[in-house]
Amino acid sequence: MGSTSRNQIYLVTGGCGFLGKHLVQMLLEQEPDLAEVRVFDLHLDESMRHLNRVTLIQGDITNPEDVRTAVQGANVVIHTASLVDVWGRFSPEKINAVNVCGTQNVIEACVSEGTQYLVYTSSMEVVGPNTKGDHFYRGNENTPYKSIHELPYPVSKTKAEKLVLEANGRPMKGGKHLVTCALRPTGIYGENHPLIKEFYKQGLLTGRWMFRAIPASVEHGRVYVGNVAWMHLLAARKIQESPVSMGGQVYYCYDSSPYKSYEDFNMEILRPCGFRLLGSRPLIPYFLLHLIAFLNVFLQWVLKPFFTYAPILNPYTLVIASTTFTVATDKAQRHFGYKPQYTWEESLSRTVKWLQEVDTQTQAGK
Numbered sequence: 001m002g003s004t005s006r007n008q009i010y011l012v013t014g015g016c017g018f019l020g021k022h023l024v025q026m027l028l029e030q031e032p033d034l035a036e037v038r039v040f041d042l043h044l045d046e047s048m049r050h051l052n053r054v055t056l057i058q059g060d061i062t063n064p065e066d067v068r069t070a071v072q073g074a075n076v077v078i079h080t081a082s083l084v085d086v087w088g089r090f091s092p093e094k095i096n097a098v099n100v101c102g103t104q105n106v107i108e109a110c111v112s113e114g115t116q117y118l119v120y121t122s123s124m125e126v127v128g129p130n131t132k133g134d135h136f137y138r139g140n141e142n143t144p145y146k147s148i149h150e151l152p153y154p155v156s157k158t159k160a161e162k163l164v165l166e167a168n169g170r171p172m173k174g175g176k177h178l179v180t181c182a183l184r185p186t187g188i189y190g191e192n193h194p195l196i197k198e199f200y201k202q203g204l205l206t207g208r209w210m211f212r213a214i215p216a217s218v219e220h221g222r223v224y225v226g227n228v229a230w231m232h233l234l235a236a237r238k239i240q241e242s243p244v245s246m247g248g249q250v251y252y253c254y255d256s257s258p259y260k261s262y263e264d265f266n267m268e269i270l271r272p273c274g275f276r277l278l279g280s281r282p283l284i285p286y287f288l289l290h291l292i293a294f295l296n297v298f299l300q301w302v303l304k305p306f307f308t309y310a311p312i313l314n315p316y317t318l319v320i321a322s323t324t325f326t327v328a329t330d331k332a333q334r335h336f337g338y339k340p341q342y343t344w345e346e347s348l349s350r351t352v353k354w355l356q357e358v359d360t361q362t363q364a365g366k
């Protein structure tokens with residue numbers, strides 16, 4: 001390890017989430033300078049407690065004191081904590097509190113505690129797809145696009161990203177300056193992906209038959225969780241070495257996962273578990289899908305006093321799934337030497353292996 005002994009303290013907010021856990025694992029395996037990784041989350045995963053060099057911190061990102069305590073003494077903060085909700089599971093106020101005010105708390109804690117480096121997990125959603133259905137085809141960080149934000153989640157991610165980028169260069173005690181950057185994943189997939197598990201469960205109800213609803217020509221950007229984690233690690237390293245070139249920058253997350261429709265991509269993962277997709281063209285007319293999506297909104301409203309009805313399909317998710325959004329960029333490679341750590345074949349086989357294990361357990365539990 002040479003002269004650089006283990007001296008880096010990383011704080012990962014949302015470290016018990018889907019991406020967060022992969023990121024913590026990646027730091028433990030790939031960061032030679034790592035002294036400690038602090039995992040800050042509202043809901044702790046106790047199975048992570050035994051991990052060497054991991055400190056679990058239960059806290060609420062909306063509470064400035066919780067955040068300040070966690071940040072104290074950290075060298076770098078990777079801020080992934082967020083409410084990921086495009087289904088109306090949480091109120092707009094709650095989403096704003098966690099995603100926007102929580103991010104402001106992280107920034108203020110970095111400044112007051114002298115933690116100079118902040119990497120923020122943003123989202124493709126800060127750009128699009130927009131609700132007009134304008135396609136974003138193989139775009140990069142400079143591609144012009146008419147972003148329209150209406151729903152609380154994309155609105156909150158956009159505000160939070162702006163806060164993070166505007167905080168770059170903020171003076172701190174000791175003459176230092178805060179250095180920030182943002183990574184924008186497209187649709188993340190991989191082991192423990194909650195949404196693919198949801199599609200898996202729905203598919204079991206129809207005898208492992210899936211029904212094409214979206215034209216195969218609509219491409220949806222997907223990126224493997226291990227590569228997203230790898231990008232965060234590399235960005236966190238480089239931002240310390242080259243604060244001037246990295247500070248205030250945004251990067252799309254990408255890898256060699258193929259451009260496909262959302263459903264065709266999911267089938268790559270589901271097919272090895274015996275699932276089949278019916279129809280080379282959408283089986284349900286678009287207007288009918290729209291009608292069902294609106295009916296779901298109506299039912300959500302009617303049922304609100306009793307429970308939260310939040311099905312996968314609503315007018316917003318329908319628009320996203322029906323609008324091409326794919327990126328083609330090498331900015332992360334140019335700025336911090338990113339090359340995907342996992343090939344498409346590895347990413348797929350790791351994800352399939354996980355889902356097959358889920359399948360075996362599900363069948364055994366029947």
Ligand SMILES: NC(=O)c1ccc[n+]([C@@H]2O[C@H](COP(=O)([O-])OP(=O)(O)OC[C@H]3O[C@@H](n4cnc5c(N)ncnc54)[C@H](O)[C@@H]3O)[C@@H](O)[C@H]2O)c1
Nearest residue numbers: 014016017018019041042060061080081082123185187188
């Ligand atoms: N999943 C995707 O496809 C995707 C795509 C693009 C960007 N992102 C972004 O990546 C990040 C991680 O997403 P994910 O899919 O892993 O989500 P996730 O829900 O699995 O993880 C988020 C974590 O944040 C924690 N959290 C929520 N509220 C909190 C609070 N008040 N205080 C502390 N912790 C809190 C949750 O407990 C959870 O562990 C998010 O910022 C999300 O916006 C996700």
Ligand SMILES: C[C@@H](CO)CCC[C@@H](C)[C@H]1CC[C@H]2[C@@H]3[C@H](O)C=C4C[C@@H](O)CC[C@]4(C)[C@H]3CC[C@]12C
Nearest residue numbers: 084086123125186187213262263312317318320321
């Ligand atoms: C119409 C259905 C027929 O099978 C399919 C509906 C699929 C949608 C539920 C998902 C299509 C695209 C997804 C989103 C996308 O991958 C990117 C996202 C950004 C991230 O920050 C949060 C999650 C999400 C909004 C993701 C959510 C689910 C989709 C809308």
